Amino acid sequence: MNWNDVLKYAKNNPAPDRRVERSDEEWKKLLTPEEFHITRKKGTERPFTGEYCEAHEPGLYACRCCGTPLFDSGQKFESGTGWPSFTESVKDNVIKYEKDTSFGMTRVEVMCNVCDCHLGHVFPDGPPPSGLRFCINSASIKLIG
Numbered sequence: 001m002n003w004n005d006v007l008k009y010a011k012n013n014p015a016p017d018r019r020v021e022r023s024d025e026e027w028k029k030l031l032t033p034e035e036f037h038i039t040r041k042k043g044t045e046r047p048f049t050g051e052y053c054e055a056h057e058p059g060l061y062a063c064r065c066c067g068t069p070l071f072d073s074g075q076k077f078e079s080g081t082g083w084p085s086f087t088e089s090v091k092d093n094v095i096k097y098e099k100d101t102s103f104g105m106t107r108v109e110v111m112c113n114v115c116d117c118h119l120g121h122v123f124p125d126g127p128p129p130s131g132l133r134f135c136i137n138s139a140s141i142k143l144i145g
């Protein structure tokens, strides 16, 4: 997976293995107000404040909303940005890519492909071999064993 794949997927996302769909009211019952704002309303946590910014424990990071494994701690790297950063996802079809032109910038938003949880953005300035930097809100993921 590289930046060309990201651009390709942003036009035509891979099909997920399953789908989880809930109303905002249902999500509100399952999430804290901050988690709801970030995951369901495309919010961004302040840099250097998230619980996984400095985390090095081994394990899988799952979607905070639906529990789908998204990232492996082995792909986590120190980006210096203040947000947990990964070079790749555990599987191509767990991430949904969408072109985001908000705030006068052209970026690629990443979401959980199962439940549409907003995760963050992906940039083409990560370490090899993928060259990708998935910049993810701690509030959107949960470290599982």
Ligand code: FE
Residues within 6 Å of the ligand: 063, 064, 065, 066, 067, 068, 112, 113, 114, 115, 116, 117
């Ligand atoms: Fe999800």
